[in-house]
Amino acid sequence: MNRRFYLICVMALSLAACQAEEPTSPHEKTTPMSQSSSAAASTVAVTKPIEHNAAQNLQANMAKAKAKAEAEAEAVQVIENAKVVVTEKTAEASKAVETAKVVVAEKVTQASKATETVKTIVVEKAAQASKAAETAKVAVAEKATQVAATVKTVVTEKMAAVSKPAAALKPAATVKNSELTMPAVVANPATHIVTATNTQTGDAVKGKALARKCMACHAFTDKKKMGPGLKAIMGRKAGSMTGMKYSEALASGNWSWNETNLGSWLCNSKTAVKELTGDAKAKTKMPAQRICDADKQADMIAFLKTL
Ligand code: HEC
Numbered sequence: 264m265n266r267r268f269y270l271i272c273v274m275a276l277s278l279a280a281c282q283a284e285e286p287t288s289p290h291e292k293t294t295p296m297s298q299s300s301s302a303a304a305s306t307v308a309v310t311k312p313i314e315h316n317a318a319q320n321l322q323a324n325m326a327k328a329k330a331k332a333e334a335e336a337e338a339v340q341v342i343e344n345a346k347v348v349v350t351e352k353t354a355e356a357s358k359a360v361e362t363a364k365v366v367v368a369e370k371v372t373q374a375s376k377a378t379e380t381v382k383t384i385v386v387e388k389a390a391q392a393s394k395a396a397e398t399a400k401v402a403v404a405e406k407a408t409q410v411a412a413t414v415k416t417v418v419t420e421k422m423a424a425v426s427k428p429a430a431a432l433k434p435a436a437t438v439k440n441s442e443l444t445m446p447a448v449v450a451n452p453a454t455h456i457v458t459a460t461n462t463q464t465g466d467a468v469k470g471k472a473l474a475r476k477c478m479a480c481h482a483f484t485d486k487k488k489m490g491p492g493l494k495a496i497m498g499r500k501a502g503s504m505t506g507m508k509y510s511e512a513l514a515s516g517n518w519s520w521n522e523t524n525l526g527s528w529l530c531n532s533k534t535a536v537k538e539l540t541g542d543a544k545a546k547t548k549m550p551a552q553r554i555c556d557a558d559k560q561a562d563m564i565a566f567l568k569t570l
Pocket of ligand 1: 489503546552
């Protein structure tokens with residue numbers, strides 16, 4: 264029980280007891296209770312309302328005390344509730360702080376992870392780029408070799424072609440300048456011509472063996488396969504086989520096939536088509552065959568001439 268309430272109760276009880284004991288009239292005091300029955304009755308009659316009053320007072324006091332105690336208890340409860348609420352809120356707040364910490368930690372981890380990923384990507388890209396650069400170098404080197412080979416072939420052919428008339432002309436020039444050298448050169452003109460012809464003539468048998476790699480796409484008849492039939496290709500106008508679906512470059516080509524342009528075509532059709540059309544963007548459907556060696560080209564051409 265509440266201590267204050269207890270005290271109040273004790274006080275109220277003792278007050279009630281005092282009131283109950285206190286004599287209400289002098290008459291009563293002088294009269295012993297056992298002596299007269301009428302006196303006893305009157306004592307009872309007087310005492311009764313007093314007791315009643317005291318009981319009422321006691322009740323009232325108790326009610327007041329109870330109310331006060333209840334109010335106090337309520338206040339205490341309110342305080343307790345408030346405490347609980349405060350404790351809860353504090354707990355919630357610290358929880359929220361914890362959660363926030365966790366979230367921040369996660370975000371930091373994510374951010375550093377993202378940084379790592381970006382680093383990795385950058386490194387990869389750099390590796391790719393350097394690889395691409397390497398590939399490009401190799402491609403350039405290859406192209407350079409091819410072009411050099413083609414140029415060499417063309418130059419060799421041109422020189423061979425030029426050397427023929429030059430050889431023929433030389434004696435005439437020499438004759439003018441010095442009569443003395445003339446007989447030596449003129450004596451054997453056939454030698455010059457024969458030599459020149461020999462460099463132009465390849466071995467058709469070797470060429471036929473080489474031409475096996477063309478057979479995947481070409482027939483050596485007038486039938487088309489993936490590529491046009493190669494029958495009578497020497498001297499034939501480019502892109503002129505009927506029923507063949509040529510690339511635009513070949514379909515509109517205005518050259519005829521000879522030793523020179525077929526040589527560069529056999530080495531690299533992709534670059535040759537650009538040179539032959541004079542269009543840097545021209546494309547052919549035929550992949551480069553990489554027959555860039557002048558002797559091999561001569562063999563191949565010798566075979567093609569037989570078709
Ligand atoms: C992978 C298939 C393929 C191979 C291998 C191939 N060619 Fe071709 N060739 C073609 C195609 C396709 C065309 C038509 C190109 C175009 O229309 O641009 C063609 C066109 C030609 C032409 C021009 C024909 C014309 O009518 O103007 C010649 C010449 C030629 N090829 C010779 C050869 C020779 C010789 C070989 C072997 C060393 C060879 N090709 C290997 C597919 C090939």
